[in-house]
Amino acid sequence: MMKRHNSAALPPSTGGEMHEETTGKADKSYKRPSRCSRLCSFLIIAAAFSMLACHCYDYAHGGVARVEHGPASSRRRGGSPFSDPAVPPRRDTGDRKVSADNEARELAAADARRRRELCTGQYIYVQELPSRFNTDMVWDCEDLSPSKGMCKYTANGGFGPRLRGGDGGVLQETGWYDSDELALDVIFHDRIKRYECLTNDSSLASAVYVPFYAGLDVARHLWGHNVSTRDAMALEMVDLVTARPEWRALGGRDHFFVAGRTTWDFRRQGDVDTEWGNKLFRLPAVRNMTAIVVEASPWDRNDAAIPYPTAFHPATDEATFFWQDRVRGLERQWLFSFAGAHAEDSKSIASNLVEQCRASAACSLMECTKGPSNQCDSPASVMKLFQSSTFCLQPRGDRYTRRLAFDAVLAGCIPVFFHPGTAYVQYTWHLPKNHTDYSVYISEEDVRRNVSVEERLRRIPPEAVERMRGAVVGLIPAVTYSDTSTKLESTVNDAFDLALWGVIRKVAKMRKRIAEGRAEDEKPEMYSWKYPLLGEGQKAEDPHEWDPLFAFN
Structure with a gap:
């Protein structure tokens, strides 16, 4: 994970130290007994008027007089010199501004280098889509299910209502939500907005995320709607995405989206109203994309299953570790x-x-x-x-x-x-x-x-x-799908991280096949369930005890 920095991670300002140091010196000088003659006093008063005149001139013309206080002064960063009464105005505003600008550029360059090192090979480009393909469905949450009020389950970034601890010690005090098992569209989109390696340059991206809430779209049309209504938004999404320049780079093979339901809700074969679901996953363009679902087809290769959302969404690594220790010792x-x-x-x-x-x-x-x-x-x-x-x-x-x-x-x-x-x-x-x-x-x-x-x-x-x-x-x-809204950094890879890296690896393998001039898809889809389970030297055609359970038909 990419480490995120806040102001606490930057070098501390020594301005307060300077203020304390110079004030102390002034206090000591005021306590010394004066033994000057009248001539000495006159010279001191004259010098004071001279310095005051210079001060007024500098102030009127925007100048700042340089006052050195040893090594500490070179450590001072930021702020106006007039904000500290112990630091007289300086004459080198221009020089100091150049120095500050150079320092800002150096910090920005260093941050860009760190970002490139951490994000190379992990950049994600988010495809632009009108809000009707995603967030508008959340606003119209009453239409998402005819039998279940879904509005409360789309709250808190898709986590649903917060649950309080105290259920006989069963749950922790925080991190628990009444999450709906089919809210993955919203959860994933909300999380990817805070992904550390987003890019506005699609040519740098390892994968392109299409924020289409396919699961919510089909859910509101599963009952009482004809096939044309069920397919309408899916077809519109395909028209929009395939017209974008990002699509032309690889024909959509680096694109992915989340459809937080089972694969069978999107694989209608015919166009009869009595058949279940829509035909999103059977559209030729979508077959080039990767669809993330909670249950995939054993015989198709354009979808991948990731865990159902549970009720636990910890906001810190410590909350995860605490829960692990707790259940380990029960x-x-x-x-x-x-x-x-x-x-x-x-x-x-x-x-x-x-x-x-x-x-x-x-x-x-x-x-x-x-x-x-x-x-x-x-x-x-x-x-x-x-x-x-x-x-x-x-x-x-x-x-x-x-x-x-x-x-x-x-x-x-x-x-x-x-x-x-x-x-x-x-x-x-x-x-x-x-x-x-x-x-x-x-x-x-x-x-x-x-x-x-x-x-x-x-x-x-x-x-x-x-x-x-x-x-x-x-x-x-x-x-576990963590709550990253308050996290500054993380050492724990959660379900979201593993899903994103799974997509990135899948696209990388496809790019490698293309670069090597190999067939785009060398493996028959009828053995899709076998491929991730094969060991070294094993072939999909080799007999397996589960073959009868996944007989292709």
Whole structure:
């Protein structure tokens, strides 16, 4: 991260020291007894009138008389000499102004050099778009969801309403918000405004950010609107962006935007009103861009998944470290827990897990319901459950991914996954490639065959449990979107940082392929889920145990 400086980081002014020093000397001279003759007195008075006359002349003509006070005077910086009664006016206004200007230029040049050193290869150019493509949607927040009041969730830069601590010690006093899991469009845009390496020169940029709130746009048109209405703003955005000179440099392959929903909301195949979502991700121009979502497609290469927003947005590194220490040392009374409900989809194993949890004395169950009284929507309730559990069950539901998996990590609870599409093939910029480092995998088929989850978990050696818990706690910054509005500097790379660097690396690899004259896209998209998981010498065509789970169709 680029270090930001404020006035406290600059060399301190010695003006006060000078004032104290000269005043002290004057006080001593006034205490000496005078032994001058009348002639001496006359000469002193004459000299005083002479000095006063010079002073008046200099003051009237803007001059400043030079008064040397040893080495201290050379350290004085800034301010008017008339602001300090112990420092007489100086004659060298012009020289001093030149010196100050030179110093300012030197400081600016040094800052520019530091910025180039830190930002080379990390510059981001923000594409200009009319406000109707982003912030106007926040102002018209009543239209974002027909069933959920979204206005409060777009507050505080997309973090939502602040939560106060005191929930039985479950949450810290600060840094907690009632964040909506689909508010990533606003959170990312608000954060990138404070990114240290923004540039107005697109030729220097490693990537171009398009501030289009694609997730909010589709959300307000998912129900009760025809396909033309759902596609209108997406098509307009493409027309605007592709007409810009920044697009022509690489045909948009260095462009990215955030669509803070699952990929399936933007992949409508036909033009029938009964089909779901819009066709944003299927537009030819958009297929050149990188779309950041909370759940990506395993079979497409123009989207990338980053973590769902949780409720924790620390404002300082110390707040992050404090939380990590806190969850690391918790006593966990339950072997495992499950926050979920019976599934309507017969393919889901959620109902199996509800029944297993109910039947076990080592499991704590939180049944999720629909409506405002749903405990699973309460950050304090979820944290209380997960903080008391060693393992947290994370099956897929009506989609592969779930925000509760990141809540589990935040609570220091080891996630148990049942399908690789829930995390392993999704968040490759944020989670370790080796999933056994931080999680447990039990296949859905094993659960359907009534394999006991409790027995599987009890077989894990205590030392392995401690190792995984340590890895989970270490992942907390990587799945957290920090509040940088009050931060001067940071040593912690959060979810935003990792997402941005993921985009930059992706674009850099593409530029390298072009420079080497290689095919623009050598890899079949049907194996997209495999590529980030391949080891040295492995090929996407090689057999993998998860192949049947991602059979391309």
